[in-house]
Amino acid sequence: MRAALMYGAGDVRVENVPDPQIVEPTDAVVKVVAACICGSDLWPYASKVPTAEGARMGHEFVGTVEEIGADVTGISVGDFVIAPFVASDGTCDYCREGLQTSCRHGAHWGSDGVDGGQGERVRVPQASGTLVVVPAGFDEQLVPSLLALSDVMSTGYHAATKGGVAPGKSVTVIGDGAVGLSAVLAAKMLGAERIILMGRHAERTKLGREFGASDVVVERGADGVARVKELTAGDGTHVVLEAVGLKPALETAFQVVRPGGVISRVGAPQFEDVPFGFGPFMQNITLTGGVAPARAYIEKLLALVLDGVIQPGKVFDRVIGLEEVPAGYRDMADRKVLKVLVRP
Amino acid sequence: MRAALMYGAGDVRVENVPDPQIVEPTDAVVKVVAACICGSDLWPYASKVPTAEGARMGHEFVGTVEEIGADVTGISVGDFVIAPFVASDGTCDYCREGLQTSCRHGAHWGSDGVDGGQGERVRVPQASGTLVVVPAGFDEQLVPSLLALSDVMSTGYHAATKGGVAPGKSVTVIGDGAVGLSAVLAAKMLGAERIILMGRHAERTKLGREFGASDVVVERGADGVARVKELTAGDGTHVVLEAVGLKPALETAFQVVRPGGVISRVGAPQFEDVPFGFGPFMQNITLTGGVAPARAYIEKLLALVLDGVIQPGKVFDRVIGLEEVPAGYRDMADRKVLKVLVRP
Numbered sequence: 001m002r003a004a005l006m007y008g009a010g011d012v013r014v015e016n017v018p019d020p021q022i023v024e025p026t027d028a029v030v031k032v033v034a035a036c037i038c039g040s041d042l043w044p045y046a047s048k049v050p051t052a053e054g055a056r057m058g059h060e061f062v063g064t065v066e067e068i069g070a071d072v073t074g075i076s077v078g079d080f081v082i083a084p085f086v087a088s089d090g091t092c093d094y095c096r097e098g099l100q101t102s103c104r105h106g107a108h109w110g111s112d113g114v115d116g117g118q119g120e121r122v123r124v125p126q127a128s129g130t131l132v133v134v135p136a137g138f139d140e141q142l143v144p145s146l147l148a149l150s151d152v153m154s155t156g157y158h159a160a161t162k163g164g165v166a167p168g169k170s171v172t173v174i175g176d177g178a179v180g181l182s183a184v185l186a187a188k189m190l191g192a193e194r195i196i197l198m199g200r201h202a203e204r205t206k207l208g209r210e211f212g213a214s215d216v217v218v219e220r221g222a223d224g225v226a227r228v229k230e231l232t233a234g235d236g237t238h239v240v241l242e243a244v245g246l247k248p249a250l251e252t253a254f255q256v257v258r259p260g261g262v263i264s265r266v267g268a269p270q271f272e273d274v275p276f277g278f279g280p281f282m283q284n285i286t287l288t289g290g291v292a293p294a295r296a297y298i299e300k301l302l303a304l305v306l307d308g309v310i311q312p313g314k315v316f317d318r319v320i321g322l323e324e325v326p327a328g329y330r331d332m333a334d335r336k337v338l339k340v341l342v343r344p
Numbered sequence: 345m346r347a348a349l350m351y352g353a354g355d356v357r358v359e360n361v362p363d364p365q366i367v368e369p370t371d372a373v374v375k376v377v378a379a380c381i382c383g384s385d386l387w388p389y390a391s392k393v394p395t396a397e398g399a400r401m402g403h404e405f406v407g408t409v410e411e412i413g414a415d416v417t418g419i420s421v422g423d424f425v426i427a428p429f430v431a432s433d434g435t436c437d438y439c440r441e442g443l444q445t446s447c448r449h450g451a452h453w454g455s456d457g458v459d460g461g462q463g464e465r466v467r468v469p470q471a472s473g474t475l476v477v478v479p480a481g482f483d484e485q486l487v488p489s490l491l492a493l494s495d496v497m498s499t500g501y502h503a504a505t506k507g508g509v510a511p512g513k514s515v516t517v518i519g520d521g522a523v524g525l526s527a528v529l530a531a532k533m534l535g536a537e538r539i540i541l542m543g544r545h546a547e548r549t550k551l552g553r554e555f556g557a558s559d560v561v562v563e564r565g566a567d568g569v570a571r572v573k574e575l576t577a578g579d580g581t582h583v584v585l586e587a588v589g590l591k592p593a594l595e596t597a598f599q600v601v602r603p604g605g606v607i608s609r610v611g612a613p614q615f616e617d618v619p620f621g622f623g624p625f626m627q628n629i630t631l632t633g634g635v636a637p638a639r640a641y642i643e644k645l646l647a648l649v650l651d652g653v654i655q656p657g658k659v660f661d662r663v664i665g666l667e668e669v670p671a672g673y674r675d676m677a678d679r680k681v682l683k684v685l686v687r688p
Contacts, residue, residue: 094603099628102603162630259438259446265625272621276631277613284443284634286506290625 002344003119004325005054009047010333012326013054020115020123025071026089028127030081033138034147035117036060036316037328037340038085039177040268045329057325058118058342059085059109060150062143065131072127080138081131082302083117083124084294085109085151090129098296103129117150118325120344132298136306144313144341145305148182152339153301153312154294155266156182156243160190161297162288163239163264167191170237172228172256173213176204178315178339179266180243181211185312187241188212189304196231198224198252204338207314221248228256239264242289247271254280264289316341346688347463348669349398353391354677356670357398364459364467369415370433372471374425377482378491379461380404380660381672381684382429383521384612389673401669402462402686403429403453404494406487409475416471424482425475426646427461427468428638429453429495434473442640447473461494462669464688476642480650488657488685489649492526496683497645497656498638499610500526500587504534505641506632507583507608511535514581516572516600517557520548522659522683523610524587525555529656531585532556533648540575542568542596548682551658565592572600580605586633591615598624608633660685 003017020029035058044055065079075081088095088103095103107125110116115123124130134146145153156179165171171192173183176199187195188211197213198220199205205216217227229236236258242249245267253263254275266289276287304310318337320328321344328340347361364373379402388399409423419425432439432447439447451469454460459467468474478490489497500523509515515536517527520543531539532555541557542564543549549560561571573580580602586593589611597607598619610633620631648654662681664672665688672684 097604099604102627162628260441260443269621269625272619273617274620275616276618276620277616281609281613281634283446284506284632284637286630286632287620288628288630288632290628293628 001120002322003116004057004322006044006048006057007054008050009045011050012045012057012329014323014325015054017119020121022067022069023123024125025069026126026128027069028065028072028075028124028131029067030063030083030122030124031066032061032063032117032120032122032344034062034143035342035344036147036150037118037325037332037342038151039179041329042333043270045333056110056116056119058116060147061117061122062147062150063122064138066121068127074128075131075133080134082134082146082149082298083122083131084154084298087114087125087130088295089126095129098293100293100295101291118322118342120322130295132302134302142305144316145311146302147341148312148315149294149298149301149305151294152178152315153182153185154297155179155292157186157297157301158292159183159241159243159264159266159289160186163241163262165190165192165239168193169239170194170232171239171241172196172198172237173241173243174198174249174252175243175267176201176208177243181208181315182312183241183243183266184208184213185211185310189310196228196237198228201335221252225252225255232258236261238262241266243267245270251275254285257285259283262286262288266292315339319343345464346666347460348401348666350388350392350401351398352394353389355394356389356401356673358667358669359398361463364465366411366413367467368469369413370470370472371413372409372416372419372468372475373411374407374427374466374468375410376405376407376461376464376466376688378406378487379686379688380491380494381462381669381676381686382495383523385673386677387614389677400454400460400463402460404491405461405466406491406494407466408482410465412471418472419475419477424478426478426490426493426642427475428498428642431458431469431474432639433470439473442637444637444639445635462666462686464666474639476646478646486649488660489655490646491685492656492659493638493642493645493649495638496522496659497526497529498641499523499636501530501641501645502636503527503585503587503608503610503633504530507585507606509534509536509583512537513583514538514576515583515585516540516542516581517585517587518542518593518596519587519611520545520552521587525552525659526656527585527587527610528552528557529555529654533654540572540581542572545679565596569596569599582606583608585610587611589614595619598629601629603627606630606632610636659683663687
């Protein structure tokens with residue numbers, strides 16, 4: 001079958017790879033109907049050291065179950081399923097607590113001999129725990145929004161949930177990428193009173209307003225901070241959702257959060273040290289968030305997608321075939337595209 | 345009147361200062377019955393640059409109301425009162441939210457022309473919002489435990505509350521100072537299933553066990569981390585209460601917290617950068633805590649002290665007079681004493 005592999009920074013190729021097969025009795029094989037290129041795929045695309053063997057890519061996909069192992073329950077051949085971006089057994093203590101990203105038998109797509117989502121088929125470990133069946137089955141119209149639950153929408157929802165967004169709360173969302181916009185939608189769902197979106201790409205912030213942003217701040221750095229302060233009578237917001245992962249974004253978060261407030265970050269940090277010393281200590285700031293256990297949220301969000309309450313798939317602004325994946329990376333890295341949907 | 349002043353590192357003197365008077369109609373004057381030397385007073389005692397004018401010291405006291413301003417309500421002359429370690433108006437949005445340390449009209453003892461607690465009398469700003477009347481009045485036996493509510497016990501309780509300590513949770517407390525021990529007591533009150541106290545002073549950890557610690561880890565650094573991991577089947581604890589304020593303590597906290605867990609710190613950080621990068625992000629660690637809004641907790645804790653449920657005053661292991669305050673600093677800095685109670 002065909003699949004995308006990354007050989008180094010800027011070097012993505014689509015090649016022939018072995019067809020996946022059931023290895024463990026808990027596995028399933030899923031034919032990919034749609035996959036994504038993720039903002040987080042752009043980190044290695046910018047910096048990966050060249051390797052002789054390519055790395056399988058893609059950790060977001062929806063598809064049809066083609067084969068199941070002997071121990072798989074709750075999933076049948078022919079089911080249309082959503083795969084969260086980490087595989088998990090669904091039974092360990094972490095999974096039962098809703099922290100499937102720390103599953104004791106978890107696996108990551110594209111590593112440890114597991115296929116990536118950017119390919120024709122995927123062997124899914126721990127299929128019973130990992131996959132979520134779409135009860136309504138395949139529906140072409142819903143593919144983008146169901147696919148968004150694999151990662152970006154669940155990640156935005158994780159940010160908002162961990163941030164304690166609730167009616168009466170003011171929220172700043174830092175970053176107008178697909179996750180930032182999903183965080184806006186999640187904050188709106190959770191009843192935020194005011195949502196200030198910090199981003200400077202007009203097309204994206206337009207979607208942000210559609211998702212529920214009440215204000216858009218295009219300025220960055222000190223000017224951006226000043227603008228948020230101006231909008232909040234000098235106080236900042238109760239919650240800040242940080243969806244970038246670079247240090248200046250987190251520094252901004254500390255400057256626009258209200259005393260007693262919460263910074264919830266879902267941008268994977270590309271740095272080690274957080275400026276979280278005496279000043280924010282005296283203001284009782286909380287820093288939370290982390291990699292999203294998408295599996296914990298998919299059922300709830302799926303119901304809202306099926307009911308037409310939310311349309312998180314609007315973050316996709318280009319559809320490509322599998323062979324076009326290298327160009328898709330390039331266009332996302334060049335910010336020509338917000339988020340790419342791949343139809344193998 | 346007499347009061348303690350700090351002129352520089354290691355240089356505390358007791359001198360004559362002007363008697364406090366009502367300045368604002370919201371002020372009260374309180375005759376100090378008992379005050380403390382705080383672990384946080386030891387930071388300037390170790391490092392303060394010498395100054396010609398001494399700084400008034402002390403931010404924990406209980407006493408008797410001697411005089412009230414025209415606008416003071418709810419407080420009467422003769423009342424026995426507890427002062428939290430920050431003055432607050434009790435009416436602003438932060439105070440109503442229980443974050444009195446961010447009060448819009450707050451004041452700190454010993455700064456901005458406000459007296460310190462280590463003296464004979466104190467002018468109390470925003471007296472109606474700040475002071476908590478002890479309904480039972482003065483009781484010699486209860487003085488230490490009531491005094492502990494000014495800061496250390498409320499601070500320990502803040503740590504445990506912000507950390508989400510609850511039945512079924514495992515807790516590590518880092519630091520066997522008066523705040524760490526108070527955090528143990530608070531964690532016990534909130535129903536923690538297991539409380540591991542990291543500390544190496546036998547007298548202190550003995551009190552820690554009395555307060556509810558189920559295990560004591562005397563090792564520090566990597567050995568201490570290994571020991572906590574051993575006690576928790578390799579996982580660490582759901583909650584870590586950090587009551588030191590030095591970077592190695594917080595580094596230890598990140599190493600003994602369970603994935604999905606919470607580090608709640610009340611040790612005032614003596615550093616800026618927190619090692620909170622990709623690793624703890626992938627484990628969904630939360631870092632919370634901060635300076636304790638003692639005022640938010642005193643009424644609740646006071647009821648438990650009056651009912652004999654808790655005896656947080658056990659952290660005091662020496663009583664001195666006001667003239668002995670310089671020696672009290674020395675002995676606390678030299679770790680000869682856990683916490684000093686001053687009777688002016």
